[in-house]
Amino acid sequence: MKRVGxxxxxxxxxxxxxxxxxxxxxxxxxxxxxGAWTEGEPLDVDxxxxxxxxxxxxxxxxxxxxxxxxxxxxxxxxxNQVVGWMRTQSGTTSLRALVYMDEIFGFFPxxxxxxxxxxxxxxxxxxxxxGVGVVLATQNPVDLDYKGLxxxxxxxxxxxxxxxxQARVLAGLEGAAGxxxxxxxxxxxxxxxxxxxxxxxxxxxxHEDHPVVFESRWAMSYLRGPLTRAQIKTLMxxxxxxxxSGAKPAAAAKGARAAxxxxxxxxxxxxxxxxxxxxxxxxxxxxxxxxARGAAPEGSTLLYQPMLFGAAQVRVADTKNKIDVSxxxxxxxxxxxxxxxxxxxxxxxxxxTSADLRPSLEGDASFAELPPPAGKKKSYDGWSKDFAGxxxxxxxxxxLRSPSLKAVSRHDESERDFRVRLQESTRHQRDxxxxxxxxxxxxxxxVLQERRRRAEQAVARESExxxxxxxxxxxxxxxxxxxxxxxxxxxNVGTIGRATTAARGAGRVxxxxxxxxxxxxxxxxxxxxxxxxxxxxKAEAExxxxxxxxxxxxxxxxxxxxxxxxxxxxxxxxxxxxxWRDRAGAVTPAWxxxxxxxxx
Numbered sequence: 343m344k345r346v347g348x349x350x351x352x353x354x355x356x357x358x359x360x361x362x363x364x365x366x367x368x369x370x371x372x373x374x375x376x377g378a379w380t381e382g383e384p385l386d387v388d389x390x391x392x393x394x395x396x397x398x399x400x401x402x403x404x405x406x407x408x409x410x411x412x413x414x415x416x417x418x419x420x421x422n423q424v425v426g427w428m429r430t431q432s433g434t435t436s437l438r439a440l441v442y443m444d445e446i447f448g449f450f451p452x453x454x455x456x457x458x459x460x461x462x463x464x465x466x467x468x469x470x471x472x473g474v475g476v477v478l479a480t481q482n483p484v485d486l487d488y489k490g491l492x493x494x495x496x497x498x499x500x501x502x503x504x505x506x507x508q509a510r511v512l513a514g515l516e517g518a519a520g521x522x523x524x525x526x527x528x529x530x531x532x533x534x535x536x537x538x539x540x541x542x543x544x545x546x547x548x549h550e551d552h553p554v555v556f557e558s559r560w561a562m563s564y565l566r567g568p569l570t571r572a573q574i575k576t577l578m579x580x581x582x583x584x585x586x587s588g589a590k591p592a593a594a595a596k597g598a599r600a601a602x603x604x605x606x607x608x609x610x611x612x613x614x615x616x617x618x619x620x621x622x623x624x625x626x627x628x629x630x631x632x633x634a635r636g637a638a639p640e641g642s643t644l645l646y647q648p649m650l651f652g653a654a655q656v657r658v659a660d661t662k663n664k665i666d667v668s669x670x671x672x673x674x675x676x677x678x679x680x681x682x683x684x685x686x687x688x689x690x691x692x693x694x695t696s697a698d699l700r701p702s703l704e705g706d707a708s709f710a711e712l713p714p715p716a717g718k719k720k721s722y723d724g725w726s727k728d729f730a731g732x733x734x735x736x737x738x739x740x741x742l743r744s745p746s747l748k749a750v751s752r753h754d755e756s757e758r759d760f761r762v763r764l765q766e767s768t769r770h771q772r773d774x775x776x777x778x779x780x781x782x783x784x785x786x787x788x789v790l791q792e793r794r795r796r797a798e799q800a801v802a803r804e805s806e807x808x809x810x811x812x813x814x815x816x817x818x819x820x821x822x823x824x825x826x827x828x829x830x831x832x833x834n835v836g837t838i839g840r841a842t843t844a845a846r847g848a849g850r851v852x853x854x855x856x857x858x859x860x861x862x863x864x865x866x867x868x869x870x871x872x873x874x875x876x877x878x879x880k881a882e883a884e885x886x887x888x889x890x891x892x893x894x895x896x897x898x899x900x901x902x903x904x905x906x907x908x909x910x911x912x913x914x915x916x917x918x919x920x921x922w923r924d925r926a927g928a929v930t931p932a933w934x935x936x937x938x939x940x941x942x
Contacts, residue, residue: 385419387427391439396761406568410448414456417449421461428465428472436769438473441465446478447485459487465492473766483510492517497546501538508535518548580875620646620703620918621712626719627916630699632674632692634932642922645929646703647710649674651686651917652729653696654872657908658739658753665754665902667739670695674919674933679713684725686732693934696913698728709918716916726914733909743898750900757897764892776883783879794868799863 346354360603367465370376383389390401403420405413424441431438443449449458465476478485478494484506491514502508511765512528512535519526534555541560569577623629630651638644652675657668675689715721742751742760747767751760920932 385423387423392587392758392762394758395893396765398757398765402571404574407571409572414449414458417443418457418461421458421465424474425461425464428469428474431472433471434473434765434766434770436473436773437475438766440475440477441469442477444479445482446937447482450478450487450490451485452487463487463490463493466490470495476859483507483514486510486514488514488517492676494518495548497544499535499544499546501539501542502535502542508532511535518546524548524551555672567625620709621717623712623717623916624719627717627722629916629918630701630918631703632917632933633694634699635934636932638932639922639924639930642924643712644707644932645921645923646707646918647921647929648677648712648716649917649919650677650716650725651696651699652686652689652726652911652913653913653915654729654733655910655912656733656737656904657910658902658904659908660902663741663743663750663900665739665741665750669753671733672696674917677713677716677916679715683713683715683721684728686729687736689732699915699917703918707920708923722914722916726911729914730795730906730909730911733911734904734906738901738903741900741902743900744892744895745898747892760897761892764895768892779882783875786875790868790872794865794872797861797865797868801865803861804860 344351344466391398393399403416405416408416416675449456450462451459462476465474469476478486478490482504483491483502484504488510494514495518497511497515497518499511503513512532516528517528531544531553534553535938538544538555542555543558544553544555631646632649632651634644651672653670653672655668655670657666659666672692672695673686673689674692675684675686677683739753741753742755742757743749744764747764749764749767751757751763755763921929921930922932
């Protein structure tokens, strides 16, 4: 490196500063305590959330055995990795992942600004938009920053020991209520918090109208305490062995790729008999040099062998499945002196493009013999046509398709990532359908509940009227009987009239009793309608939960090939490919090869 942008390297980063940086890095790498940080699995958030098969899992990270400085270093690193992973996800209203952190003391203080505070505050402010939930646990609310408290939507508050804790909680609840545009009864909440006892908690949710007090169930727990490093190693030995055995196939595949590259390099002519000077070519035949990667092995020399470089853009489109993929491809294939000097079936994909080819060579190297067909201009025209035909026959894209969801994977997406995306899409669609289902049934349930309320009022009203009518009839009958026995005349016109009125009162009592019965029948009918509607709602909700599981669904393979019009050959030229040749004459390629994916 000689320049950084428009500045010379010495002006941008002087040699004294570079040496100081090198010494600091060397001291870090040479420290005995740093060796443990270079071992183990990589810190991959996506790998912590899902298994290689795409199954969701719980990842527990224990830092009890670390020192305070190491704890802060790791927690800050982990939280920043979570923030970086979060920003690569799409927005969603469904819960995608949950970050739970116990004993938050010291990592999110109200005044100080440790390295863990900024990513944690970022998660509390922005994570919900990406479907990431954050759960924090502490014994003292005064240990938390007020900005984090105001961005907390759900609170589980137990018995508070000090007035400062209670004041901090009330301030945080007031801020959260103000942010949600809700009223806040400070005096009522203060009385509730003061009256909390063991196993009694206050639940405050910004999406609910008021807080709720609940009691947790009894549970027997043997608190062992934090595990030591030796105990964690004993606990994880079985899993570490499984991870090591799973890495062996990957190492074998890497060895097979290296062997294939060596075979392709050895197929070129006159490797061992390469001369020192580059062969002369007509001026109308362009030649380029492929870049060499890595340092030369001990005792090896650089040898350039002639190969044919082909670069093209291949586009695969399928309007039915809404697929339009364009790929820039580059290949190297040997040039031989046989009857068919170039066979694109022996081509190997490379990791560099035509822009990385150099027009001239810097330094000293040997050159292999150039086959005669490579010295003719018309040969390259035919090889270019053959290259286009070979791409048409060999290049294809194999995608995965979900029959139930009618979704197709992306060309650079593995089966695991595709299943994870299908799970997120399924949960999102299920949540939206469930919300529409609730909105569909909410008005009908409200109408039935209103009808039941009016029917209960009718029962109460008719019962009261029947009671009053019965009392009046009883008084009238009693008065008539007393008048008949105690009056001067045993029977007269007034006595008969009062008896007739009493008889009519008894009839009204019977009628009112019948009205009460009909009102109660109305209440029972409304209750039956509510039960029937509730069963219908549950049946439709269960139908949503019985959909196909993307984790176990049998995926289809969709193979797409390009058309001749969608193949654009950008360059076919002679390229001198670098190789390392040892003292015994064996050669290994020194150019960068492209990584092979699971699907072409």
